Amino acid sequence: MKASPTLTNNMQAVLADLIELHVQGKQAHWNIVGTNFRDLHLQLDEIVDAARAFADDIAERMRALHALPDGRSATVAKSTNLPQFPEGLISTKDAIDRIVAALEAAVGTMRKVHDEVDEEDPTTADLLHTFIEKLEQFAWMVGAENMKATASATKPDSK
Numbered sequence: 001m002k003a004s005p006t007l008t009n010n011m012q013a014v015l016a017d018l019i020e021l022h023v024q025g026k027q028a029h030w031n032i033v034g035t036n037f038r039d040l041h042l043q044l045d046e047i048v049d050a051a052r053a054f055a056d057d058i059a060e061r062m063r064a065l066h067a068l069p070d071g072r073s074a075t076v077a078k079s080t081n082l083p084q085f086p087e088g089l090i091s092t093k094d095a096i097d098r099i100v101a102a103l104e105a106a107v108g109t110m111r112k113v114h115d116e117v118d119e120e121d122p123t124t125a126d127l128l129h130t131f132i133e134k135l136e137q138f139a140w141m142v143g144a145e146n147m148k149a150t151a152s153a154t155k156p157d158s159k
Contacts, residue, residue: 013113
């Protein structure tokens with residue numbers, strides 16, 4: 001099978017976001033400061049490792065379908081759907097919000113292209129399913145750091 005231009009463009013959009021997610025994760029990893037620094041520092045490496053592996057998976061899938069992946073920095077910067085990550089030191093609280101936004105943007109691209117990808121190549125859609133599942137899990141786990149509890153702090157009734 002040879003990828004159509006539409007499938008190629010959809011896979012390229014996913015690739016650009018995954019590469020940018022990897023880069024932003026490292027930027028945050030190197031420059032976060034504040035509460036729970038170490039935990040977030042380590043968790044960011046998990047996200048970076050997954051984004052790097054997923055980018056490789058989609059790029060290799062592109063080659064298997066005779067499409068040409070473009071991971072050059074200029075291409076990624078021009079085409080990513082992720083919001084830009086700031087320079088300088090960033091608090092863990094702000095980094096969490098930005099990383100969750102980046103994860104959600106990457107998943108948003110995957111969900112946006114999913115149906116067209118699935119129509120042409122269900123095997124590539126299966127890759128997207130795997131990526132979405134893991135990235136949404138990361139968004140939940142990282143985002144939980146900034147969530148407010150809703151349960152009461154009072155002791156439960158004893159019977």
